[in-house]
Amino acid sequence: MVANANIDDPSRFNHRAETVNGIKMHFVDEGKGPLVILLHGFPFLWYLWRHQIKALAAAGYRVVAPDQRGYGQTDAPRDILAYDMTRVVGDVVGLMKVLGEKSAVLVGQDWGTAVAYFSALMRPDLFRGIFMMCSPPDAWTPVRPSQARANAPQFANLEFYQEYLGRPTTPADIMKRLRDFLSGIFYSTSGSCADEERWEWVWEKGTSFWETFTIPKTLPSYMSQQALDYYVSEFSRSGIEPPINWYRAIEADWDARAYLDGAISRLPASFLTGERDPSLRVLRGIDRQGPAFRSLKVNFPNLKDVIKLPGVGHTPPEEKPEEVNAAILKFLKGL
Numbered sequence: 001m002v003a004n005a006n007i008d009d010p011s012r013f014n015h016r017a018e019t020v021n022g023i024k025m026h027f028v029d030e031g032k033g034p035l036v037i038l039l040h041g042f043p044f045l046w047y048l049w050r051h052q053i054k055a056l057a058a059a060g061y062r063v064v065a066p067d068q069r070g071y072g073q074t075d076a077p078r079d080i081l082a083y084d085m086t087r088v089v090g091d092v093v094g095l096m097k098v099l100g101e102k103s104a105v106l107v108g109q110d111w112g113t114a115v116a117y118f119s120a121l122m123r124p125d126l127f128r129g130i131f132m133m134c135s136p137p138d139a140w141t142p143v144r145p146s147q148a149r150a151n152a153p154q155f156a157n158l159e160f161y162q163e164y165l166g167r168p169t170t171p172a173d174i175m176k177r178l179r180d181f182l183s184g185i186f187y188s189t190s191g192s193c194a195d196e197e198r199w200e201w202v203w204e205k206g207t208s209f210w211e212t213f214t215i216p217k218t219l220p221s222y223m224s225q226q227a228l229d230y231y232v233s234e235f236s237r238s239g240i241e242p243p244i245n246w247y248r249a250i251e252a253d254w255d256a257r258a259y260l261d262g263a264i265s266r267l268p269a270s271f272l273t274g275e276r277d278p279s280l281r282v283l284r285g286i287d288r289q290g291p292a293f294r295s296l297k298v299n300f301p302n303l304k305d306v307i308k309l310p311g312v313g314h315t316p317p318e319e320k321p322e323e324v325n326a327a328i329l330k331f332l333k334g335l
Helices: 046-058 085-099 111-122 145-151 161-165 170-176 178-188 225-238 241-248 250-256 290-294 321-333
Strands: 015-020 023-030 035-039 062-066 104-109 127-133 158-160 202-204 269-274 303-309
Touching: 015 085, 023 046, 023 085, 035 046, 035 085, 035 111, 046 062, 046 225, 046 321, 062 085, 085 104, 085 111, 085 250, 104 111, 104 321, 111 127, 127 321, 145 250, 158 161, 161 241, 170 178, 170 241, 178 225, 241 250, 269 321, 303 321
Parallel strands: 035 062, 035 104, 104 127, 127 269, 269 303
Antiparallel strands: 015 023, 023 062, 158 202
16 A cells, blocks of 8 residues: 555445345445454544554455444434434444454444443454454443432533533534634644634533534644535535434433443453643542543453553544554454
8 A cells, every 4th residue: 555645535446335224224235254353432533543444454354444333424313212222232233244254353433432342341252353453342330311410419510511502593603614613623633633623512601512622723744625625515415413323312222221230341442542632631529431431441351451652642543543453453463
């Protein structure tokens, strides 16, 4: 492969579309060898992994990166309940069946980490390992997520980003300024922005959502105009509401997962995060993801590594692709 020869051009990749778990799923399929499935988060696409796809395929793996349900060129069911974890894990299982594969390693970022985690809990027979990024997975607890926030005095007079995303008016609000939203979130969650420009996942009531992140005058060095244009074009066509439905399904999903209380995954696992990832940041006295991060070894007794990349934010696959590729390959070769 010519090093980074216009890696931002989506036409350089082998695209497929198949019926998976009752929906049409779009995915990129490259290479031959043991299967590795790359699962993106919000607000990304298969395209998040463009630097990893070619590198892992060249190293002797079959690499598949789907647009998860509701994203890009994959179908977007209207029912919010269609986005709970049982259905999303079903997409992974169905994708493997379509591919004719009986075993895979899952690599996830953000929501993709949650999908990898619950896939490992629900169908451990299908997976050889999971490599997670950015958002440490939350184990099921007997307290409903919304109730946990209501019971926490720190959340008084504060607004949580998931509450904003759950409002009926939010999709239209974002779509009116889609390019600003995407460029601002990409920049303000990255390691490239100044401390005072970082995204805030919780804010004082009365503050506009648009004040919680910074829209950059110029794109960070890791993101080209072509890359941003592709994200904008895909979300312009498919809309932002279906991806937001993943958040709206959280409460119903909690109801459906009570059987996982106390479950752990004994699959080999690794976790990678950026040291400047704002989602791990303590804000207004709230350590939102700290407990899950500190519980990684409990939830994954066969945890191999916890990797922190200096100067990196919430999108390591794009911000530091060579380091991420090396970490994934080390994990794969150790299985």
